[in-house]
Amino acid sequence: xxxxxxxxxxxxxxxxxxxxxxxxxxxxxxxxxxxxxxxxxxxxxxxxxxxxxxxxxxxxxxxxxxxxxxxxxxxxxxxxxxxxxxxxxxxxxxxxxxxxxxxxxxxxxxxxxx
Amino acid sequence: xxxxxxxxxxxxxxxxxxxxxxxxxxxxxxxxxxxxxxxxxxxxxxxxxxxxxxxxxxxxxxxxxxxxxxxxxxxxxxxxxxxxxxxxxxxxxxxxxxxxxxxxxxxxxxxxxxx
Numbered sequence: 001x002x003x004x005x006x007x008x009x010x011x012x013x014x015x016x017x018x019x020x021x022x023x024x025x026x027x028x029x030x031x032x033x034x035x036x037x038x039x040x041x042x043x044x045x046x047x048x049x050x051x052x053x054x055x056x057x058x059x060x061x062x063x064x065x066x067x068x069x070x071x072x073x074x075x076x077x078x079x080x081x082x083x084x085x086x087x088x089x090x091x092x093x094x095x096x097x098x099x100x101x102x103x104x105x106x107x108x109x110x111x112x113x114x
Numbered sequence: 115x116x117x118x119x120x121x122x123x124x125x126x127x128x129x130x131x132x133x134x135x136x137x138x139x140x141x142x143x144x145x146x147x148x149x150x151x152x153x154x155x156x157x158x159x160x161x162x163x164x165x166x167x168x169x170x171x172x173x174x175x176x177x178x179x180x181x182x183x184x185x186x187x188x189x190x191x192x193x194x195x196x197x198x199x200x201x202x203x204x205x206x207x208x209x210x211x212x213x214x215x216x217x218x219x220x221x222x223x224x225x226x227x228x229x
Contacts, residue, residue, distance in 0.1 A: 043220025093214035104156040
């Protein structure tokens with residue numbers, strides 16, 4: 001069964017600290033993996049997208065990694081800011097699948113405290 | 115340019131009533147998607163459009179749900195005879211073209227509460 005599992009469910013860190021969010025997937029065949037940021041009351045916004053051949057991608061203070069062999073991805077946030085407080089969603093696509101084969105994780109809720 | 119817009123932003127309705135949710139995609143985007151996000155759950159895919167056509171309706175949870183898109187632009191998601199379990203945030207997204215490599219741009223969602 002195609003699944004995307006994220007951990008932790010929630011995380012509280014102090015402003016300025018780093019953190020890493022995890023995503024494990026069992027989606028096959030694999031097309032790409034995205035990380036989205038969803039602020040409370042808003043729609044998700046794409047942070048990174050990685051295909052099979054890419055193992056790291058950065059977007060400012062956000063760095064995503066992908067290990068296609070172990071089917072794991074991580075999102076590392078450096079020098080966190082209060083505005084990083086949001087839910088971070090991992091999304092995996094099937095290769096050649098229909099648009100219905102975007103499999104979403106339940107997200108990690110990050111709270112950055114001053 | 116403007117992003118994806120959705121209306122209403124919030125909707126409270128009584129069980130058994132019909133509701134219509136509207137999505138205005140980014141101009142020129144040919145692909146449009148509807149998702150549902152229930153409290154504490156991941157996004158659930160409902161339906162997508164390529165132009166005005168919806169090739170795959172299998173994600174719609176029941177025959178009370180329907181969607182249409184006219185003129186390759188605005189889309190409407192209709193829920194008939196609403197049930198309490200329909201309470202959720204309904205998100206719409208659009209992308210320039212259809213394809214798993216395309217980035218989807220999401221609207222702010224419509225928060226539906228069925229009493």
